[in-house]
Amino acid sequence: MDAETFTLRWGLGLVAALAALAAAAPLLAPYDPAEQLDPPTAMLRPPGTALAAVRLAGGGWLLADRVERRADGSLLLHRQGRGDEVLAAGQVSNLTAAGVADRRLFLLGSDKFGRDVASRMLYGARVSLAIGVVAVALAASLGIALGALAALGGPVLDMLIMRGLDALLAFPWLFLMVAVSALFRPGTTTMVLILGATAWPYISRLARAELLSLQQREFILAARAMGQRPAVILLRHLLPNALAPVLVQAVLLVGILILVESALSFLGIGIQPPTPSWGNMILEGQDELFQAWWVATFPGAALALTVIAFNLLGDGLRDLLDPRRAGATLPGS
Numbered sequence: 001m002d003a004e005t006f007t008l009r010w011g012l013g014l015v016a017a018l019a020a021l022a023a024a025a026p027l028l029a030p031y032d033p034a035e036q037l038d039p040p041t042a043m044l045r046p047p048g049t050a051l052a053a054v055r056l057a058g059g060g061w062l063l064a065d066r067v068e069r070r071a072d073g074s075l076l077l078h079r080q081g082r083g084d085e086v087l088a089a090g091q092v093s094n095l096t097a098a099g100v101a102d103r104r105l106f107l108l109g110s111d112k113f114g115r116d117v118a119s120r121m122l123y124g125a126r127v128s129l130a131i132g133v134v135a136v137a138l139a140a141s142l143g144i145a146l147g148a149l150a151a152l153g154g155p156v157l158d159m160l161i162m163r164g165l166d167a168l169l170a171f172p173w174l175f176l177m178v179a180v181s182a183l184f185r186p187g188t189t190t191m192v193l194i195l196g197a198t199a200w201p202y203i204s205r206l207a208r209a210e211l212l213s214l215q216q217r218e219f220i221l222a223a224r225a226m227g228q229r230p231a232v233i234l235l236r237h238l239l240p241n242a243l244a245p246v247l248v249q250a251v252l253l254v255g256i257l258i259l260v261e262s263a264l265s266f267l268g269i270g271i272q273p274p275t276p277s278w279g280n281m282i283l284e285g286q287d288e289l290f291q292a293w294w295v296a297t298f299p300g301a302a303l304a305l306t307v308i309a310f311n312l313l314g315d316g317l318r319d320l321l322d323p324r325r326a327g328a329t330l331p332g333s
Contacts, residue, residue, distance in 0.1 A: 004319035008313065009316070011310070011312030011316050014305065014313075022126040022130075029122045030119055035115060039114035041081055041082060044110060045109055051103065054094070055094040057092060062077065065080055069096075069097065075100070117281075131277075132254040136253050138192065139195070139253065151207075151208045165201045187275070202253065206245055210245055214241050220238065262282070265278075266283045268283065
């Protein structure tokens with residue numbers, strides 16, 4: 001297996017695994033990601049902590065490090081942050097001879113509100129991946145359309161579009177994102193629109209350059225000589241040949257936009273709690289980084305792995321679609 005195939009397979013495999021985990025979050029997540037179940041007892045528990053879960057007869061739950069059945073049938077709870085507590089047998093609906101039947105496992109620990117980190121990471125993956133993919137789809141649609149107009153619409157339209165693009169690129173992208181996000185206080189849909197509407201110039205410039213280059217290729221000149229209409233030439237010959245580098249750029253841009261969304265959420269101007277995203281999870285864990293390292297470390301590691309996965313996939317696609325690679329040919333040529 002050559003290096004290009006290895007990179008592509010690893011990137012594709014990692015992206016597919018992340019997408020599968022995100023899609024299956026409702027099935028895989030053990031608990032509601034926003035559920036704050038008995039926070040004083042459950043807060044900042046390290047990975048692998050298992051607590052006894054006491055179901056109250058009147059509804060609701062209590063957690064305890066350890067429970068004991070007493071001789072009179074009542075239940076003694078040893079609870080972190082609250083000391084010992086005794087419940088009568090009639091107050092508990094899941095009693096057993098030794099204690100209670102249910103337990104709550106914090107596989108990746110819990111945060112300062114007693115929420116399960118593993119559940120929040122899975123649902124955060126849905127938010128982060130959906131924002132990255134949909135925003136790139138929007139940016140690619142705008143970028144390809146405007147790039148094609150600039151390349152094929154004549155010098156005046158080309159000048160207007162490219163000068164507008166240059167004006168947009170004159171602003172540092174992250175500063176622009178911070179300003180717009182602070183103005184709108186975005187949710188998930190607004191964040192997608194903001195990212196897509198500000199990322200299209202990077203695809204548009206590439207699409208324009210590819211289309212301008214392809215217009216002088218022999219197969220395009222031949223199509224014109226045969227009398228094919230401009231729209232047919234664009235859809236049948238120009239766009240299919242220009243899409244390979246645009247596709248690579250779009251895949252790489254997914255990782256970048258996920259990183260930008262996380263950065264905005266970390267600054268408090270992205271996805272707002274209680275909706276989980278990896279960025280606001282890192283923000284929530286920064287104050288307890290040394291006391292409860294798992295709150296920020298696990299979403300940070302997931303974010304890094306996701307960006308690496310899309311970079312590997314983009315690099316693999318670039319090598320695979322490179323027309324200079326041995327055996328590779330341009331479609332339509």
